[in-house]
Amino acid sequence: MSERDIRLLRCFASVFPELSPEEIRIVSSQSNGHWDSLSTVTLTALVQEEFNIEIEPEVVPELDSFEAFRAYLQKSDSCRSERL
Amino acid sequence: MKLIEALEVMKRAASEVAGLRIFLACGFTPLHLQTFLSAELLVSTPRKRPEIESGLFGDLVGNIERFEPRGIENLVVVIEWSDIDLRLAARSGGGWRVSQMASIIDSAHESIARLERAIAGASVQIPTVVCTPSLPLPPMFTTPRTEESPPEAQLRCALASFVEHLSQQPGLRVVNTQYLDELSPLAGRYDLKSDLTSGFPYTLQHASAVGKVLADLIRPRAPKKGLITDLDDTLWAGILGDDGAEGISWDLEHKSQMHGLYQQVLGSLGSSGVLIGVASKNDPSAVKSAFEENNLLLTQKDIFPFETHWSRKSESVTRILKTWNISADSVLFIDDSPMEVAEVQTVFPDMECIVFPKSDYQAIWELLGHLRDSFGKSAQTEEDLLRTASIRQAEIWRELENSSENLADDFLKAAESHIVFHTSEPVDQRAFELVNKTNQFNLNGKRFSEREWRNLLSDPEVFLLAVSYKDKFGSLGVIAVIMGRMYAGKVNVNSWVMSCRAFSRRIEYQCLQYILDAFGADEIAFDYAATPRNTPLRKFLTTLLGSPPVPGIRLTKDQFLTKVPRLFHLVEENAHV
DSSP states (O other): OOOHHHHHHHHHHHHHHTOHHHHHOOOOOTTTTTTOOHHHHHHHHHHHHHTOOOTTTTGGOOOOOOHHHHHHHHHHHHHHHHHO | OOHHHHHHHHHHHSSSSSSEEEEEEEESHHHHHHHHHHHHHHHSSSEEEEEEEEEETTOOHHHHHHHOOTTTEEEEEEOHHHHHHHHGGGTTOOOGGGGHHHHHHHHHHHHHHHHHHHHHHHHSSOOOOOOOOOOOSOOSSSSSSTTOHHHHHHHHHHHHHHHHHHHHTTTTEOOOHHHHHHHHHHSSOOHHHHHHHOOOOOOOOOHHHHHHHHHHHOOOOOOEEEEEEHHHBBTSSSSSHHOHHHGGGGGTTOOOHHHHHHHHHHHHHHHHTTTTEEESSSOOOHHHHHHHHOOOOOOOGGGEEEESSSHHHHHOOOOHHHHHOOOGGGGGEEEEEEEHHHHHHHHHHTTEEEOOOOHHHHHHHHHHHHHHHHHHOOOOOOOHHHHHHHHHHHHHHHHHHHHHHHHHHHHHHTOOOOEEEEEOOTOHHHHHHHHHHHSEEEEOOOOOOHHHHHHHSTTTTTTEEEEEEEEEEEEEEEEEEEHHHHHHHHEEEEEEEEOOOGTTHHHHHHHHHHHHHHTTEEEEOOOOOOOOHHHHHHHHHHHSSOOOTTTTEEEEEHHHHHHHHOOOOOEEEEEEO
């Protein structure tokens, strides 16, 4: 597991304290009844703070699972590397 | 604190029982502010998990007006410009035309007046904390941002007047905007994207700062009571023994103004009731001359006691603590010598000991701010202003206590003592403070939150007596508080405390005499409980009862009358019991 995944896992664990790391890796708004709009806003704020990035509001509805956040961060990293 | 840290603090406390219910009234979505506030409260009191309720989005004043304090411990009000007039918010499209400015100012005045009424009304019922607008005003004015515009100034002026009124209300604490400015620079506070997308206008960093300040005001830590300072290279620049009284300084001319500032702050603290003592390795006569011959900003009258000799500093500190009769954790020790500081710290691990940073201007400035934080309190009482004088008097009384009974009688009679029994009000800060800080003459050590105290006193069966004392040596102000119930002809005393400054004057006997007479009671029941520190109270009850007290003890009028010594106080009643 990459360092980025570990940090993302920590963000999710603070919003969904009842989930194990294994459960977090497959969690989505569909599979978890506790995932509501407040969870999305909190997760977005946490990820922005933790990774020092700005997530555009139009992207937020697509960030509906751990995997979606992970993919977003990966893409964001690639874009940053290309710019450099 | 970062948001993830705040959430983790809350996660760790999830299994704790909810112990503090707070109503957070704000016009925006409280979101992360609620998280930071909870986490900061948990950091200060880990085992008391807060439960924060909030009202309707966009209706701050309505939320306060509708608020009912049932079961809630604190009301927290966070105001933003949008609550003053909706047109001051980025989310609204109300218009910023020049022609609308007068209407915005008028409406702001009306909203502020309504908010003031609502907050003042709520704060009578429940301890209230208020944070006034902390976000910048929107770019709606016609001058460049470098130049203040009249409408902008009018809005700030209306707000300043509002803050002034609120800060004078008992039971209400207002966030100091200057302090918030230090924690959270203005340019980093507003998150436009978050405001427009989720209705939460603060950056995380600002939400964290506001949460911290609010938590500090909800749970203010107990202020320290005394400060012990060194003299050489601390209270003044120079070594008295080497340089002589004319060689020490604390002014601009000698580039030692920082010592003068330190003296000024100590003078300010002393005048507000903080005890100031001196522990210095010096010749006592030289110190006396230095104070008499020089025009120090801190005078001899501000200081009691002086411990000036060549013994260890910890011995001086021990004697000062004994004179003040307070514990080491209520005292701050300041000395320029790291070795002296270490020696005192070793003997008193609970005391905060600080090395005076004599050549570091910025560090001294920060130390002065730290002193304000350590000793500051919401309100000064009359008793605060009398404290040093009454401790000087206590020395005389302590000596008297060891004299023969006849001599004591003569002295007490000649003291022209005067006791007044007042019916106290729930918002009487002195009574509340005395009950919550007295350890030695304390019936059971029970402490109360402001909310518990007010609830208790709203019961018509409950009485609260504040006892003030003066004699020819001076006034001690309110020195005792008795709280109890009167029902079916019986008196039950639930709380009884008396300041140690008032010992040896037989005031405790007069308190019981008053209760028996005023209530026409034949017996008093006490909610007594032994605590690690209430030995003086225990000894007093043992004298009356003939054996050590136990929980639920009762004292009959006959028992009292056989033991009461002669009382010489002139008693005045300002109570209706």
